[in-house]
Amino acid sequence: MLFSEFKKKEVINLKNCQKLGRVTDFEFDECTGKIFKLIVSGNNKLSCFFGNDDDYVICYKDIKQIGPDIIIVDICIK
Numbered sequence: 001m002l003f004s005e006f007k008k009k010e011v012i013n014l015k016n017c018q019k020l021g022r023v024t025d026f027e028f029d030e031c032t033g034k035i036f037k038l039i040v041s042g043n044n045k046l047s048c049f050f051g052n053d054d055d056y057v058i059c060y061k062d063i064k065q066i067g068p069d070i071i072i073v074d075i076c077i078k
Contacts, residue, residue, distance in 0.1 A: 001066075011040045011056075014064055014074040020056050023071070035060050038071075 003026075011020040025039040042054020058073050065072045 009066070009069060009071045011038070011058070011071045011073060013077065014072050015076065018077070020058075020073070021054070024055070038063070 006026075007023045010022060012018070013020055021041045023038050024041040026035050027037040027039070028035045037060060038058045040056040040058060042056065056075070056077075058075060062073050062075050063071060064074050
């Protein structure tokens with residue numbers, strides 16, 4: 001899957017069915033090429049002006065399913 005396809009997917013939290021936003025970046029191991037974390041930009045439209053406080057960093061192990069339109073994750077949000 002290309003990153004351009006990956007970043008179009010909406011990220012949904014399984015615990016509370018909340019839309020977290022869309023994938024904006026990821027962290028990966030340079031040697032293996034495996035993805036460690038996803039960075040998801042929150043739904044707040046003003047976050048681009050006032051910083052990225054609504055960004056979520058999601059460990060790859062917390063991804064439960066990647067579908068054609070959405071990514072389902074299972075995380076606890078404080």
